[in-house]
Amino acid sequence: MSMKWLSLLLLLQMTCFFSSGSCGKVLVWPVEYSHWMNMKIILDELVTRGHEVTVLTSSASILIDPNTPSAIKFENFPISLTKDDLENAFKHFVRKWTDLANSFWTFLLSLQSLFEYYSDLTLKICKEVVSNKKLMTKLHESRFDVVLADTVGPCGELLAEILKVPLVYSLRFTPGYSIERKSGKLPYSPAYVPVILSELSDHMTFMERVKNMIYVLYFDFCFQMFNEKKWDQFYSEVLGRPTTLLETMGKAEFWLFRSYWDFEYPCPLLPNVEFIGGLHCKPAKPLPKVLWRHDGKKPDTLGPNTRLYKWIPQNDLLGHPKTKAFITHGGTNGIYEAIYHGVPMVGLPLFAEQPDNINRVKAKGAAVRLDLETMSKTDFLNALKQVINNPSYKQNAMWLSTIQRDQPIKPLDRAIFWIEFVMRHKGAKDLRPAAHDLTWFQYHSLDVIGFLLACVATAVFVVTKCFLFCCRKFAETGKKRKRE
């Protein structure tokens, strides 16, 4: 191809993805609940910018409703589970996690069996998708430009591999950052980056650092978020070559983390990583005067100044100038809305990273944490009074809001930019660290360290031998002389 044509082609491609024409084709492998709510913000924006977005959704989907009026396309596929099966499974997962004993060791040991249950469920759905020939043919024919997935719901990376389409992840975390570290090669220091689920901060005492290290060792060598043996076997069968789940996940071109430095402890990054936390936050719209979300029978004791709603727009409520505090279970989406609007929090974390989330805003002085199991009515009232009446909580929340709003470009725009970048260039190879081409012992320089130690040992051995040999010779000569 001549240079003229090449340049023209490059130019056309650039114009295409920057204009509002429907140029990009995005395939989405979503995860339910709050993950979907966050992902949908990105998808809506992609649609607004003229891209064609197709979401794969099963017949048992819970929140991801293909019948919602939307410019997003939904590709519904049948699975052998019902919506009730899936909902009960998720409820079981959440209930079990919430019930996990607070003890350090019990928690660590219980987590594994819980994730095995979740892994098997996800694998079942993935198998049904991939074996659905009609669906796979349709996806092949659609010629997508990018696959968008979440690390906590595998299968997206397999679809990307089968369809030969670059992959972008949107993620909050995986337990112990294990996937991020093992697949994404994200550098990590156990000395000042608390492993997620540890509930530690970035300023740790000696014993906290020991605890963090034990967590790292546990997540590295004992814990498996997904039952890897089963997944590795399935991925290898489908792709027709020996591979692993983690290797396939590691092919992701870009990693969008749903967090930012107002909330997250500063930690090492890579060029193909962006922290886009709070991308769903926006200025609030006006609200009616008094509000109360309640899903059930209206209590008899309710005063006439309290209105009941089944659901209210949380962002608008948090952005209301009279909102004094936010009582939250500590989900990342809600916390970011409170941060964006500078509202101090009372946290009642339930499961997953919620305790870590609350600890983070607590460490920044913008929240009080309570334990839902053990707190009394007075504890709750005192906590609420504290965040409302002690001005430091409001000041700190306002500071987090300032940091969140003071970025060179908005998180949503950054997310869209890098998804479009991957579409434009069929990947982001220039941002990919060479760490992906190393084995684990090469990555940790174990072979090099071993070789250098062997060299030093050999040198010490040879020098010692020579020295002893010389000493002996010297002694023999001495003896000989004495005899003479």
Added chain:
Amino acid sequence: MSMKWLSLLLLLQMTCFFSSGSCGKVLVWPVEYSHWMNMKIILDELVTRGHEVTVLTSSASILIDPNTPSAIKFENFPISLTKDDLENAFKHFVRKWTDLANSFWTFLLSLQSLFEYYSDLTLKICKEVVSNKKLMTKLHESRFDVVLADTVGPCGELLAEILKVPLVYSLRFTPGYSIERKSGKLPYSPAYVPVILSELSDHMTFMERVKNMIYVLYFDFCFQMFNEKKWDQFYSEVLGRPTTLLETMGKAEFWLFRSYWDFEYPCPLLPNVEFIGGLHCKPAKPLPKVLWRHDGKKPDTLGPNTRLYKWIPQNDLLGHPKTKAFITHGGTNGIYEAIYHGVPMVGLPLFAEQPDNINRVKAKGAAVRLDLETMSKTDFLNALKQVINNPSYKQNAMWLSTIQRDQPIKPLDRAIFWIEFVMRHKGAKDLRPAAHDLTWFQYHSLDVIGFLLACVATAVFVVTKCFLFCCRKFAETGKKRKRE
């Protein structure tokens, strides 16, 4: 202060640094030659946006001319050296480095003495500045919002400490990334990040990784870019408390690296680090038809179609559509202009990171490298023919150009944003990793590893002892029974 006032104050501050009013006061501690040329781009932009920029320049300054008509203020201070002294010193430094033997070991050993010479020179100037009471009083009274400095020319961090003003670094590299790693706490992996000055790539063979590790060990334990003992003593004296050069440098709020992923091998980052390479590049202006830069007597053999100029605008020349190749010594500024305009290169590196720079563009397929000492006329001609006639060089250079131009915001805008951010918020504490609060053995978790190993050893010892005790008891019982 009430919340209303606090919010108003925050708002005023925000408006101030975003408007074109002269709100920010920037103090600059510059480094000569190409470092100054790059820094000046940032300063000109800061001035354009309404900030007041003051550059500290000595009576012996070479390129930094306080008499140039500019909106930048120059604060000229006398030193006991003349311009000739300084120029000769720099020439000596460059000549010595250029002459350094190509051998791996000789190079490593010669580098240290070369830097000692440079360090003493810089320390002398720094001492004269700090002891200049009139100047220091004036600087104190100016109440600057930020100090801008370059890591290869110390003293800026001391001034920032004395004046109690946040510090931002602009830097290309320091040998072995030693300052970046030790002061900035930039994470580093010797397995896939070649130490600068090693001339290695990010894809290394086993022996190359051994070489890289030796470099790392050398730069960590044997090499000192600045004669640290002298600097530590001086900084401690001035600040009236025991401190070190590296500790003072580590207080920098933000690090602006003059490189980007089109050119740099992807490596770990931190949130308070931005790669802003190529910030000086811009579309080319038209040029006269034929050009030849020549600083001396006009050669007799020169044809009538060749014009001689003492200096030509390199960026405009590289951006000319008829420019086919760029013959370069491999300075970062020039390479970035070639990358921006997609021009393939023939590299004749001289010293410092120039060989690494040329190797980087060579690794990306956009350059041929020659050795100025050993090359023949034919080698040179062949190299030039190769980059002009083999279309892959142009294609790869165009690809680098595409990556350079396809960023969410331009490098210069990013640099300005973070300098303004530091001014607005009197620092960038939220982006600062907690690694800065750890000792070196805590940072590497050596105490934790030691403790865990001791625990394991104790457990093994106790279990073995118990086992042996039981065995003995069992044996004794057996003997007793036998006797009975």
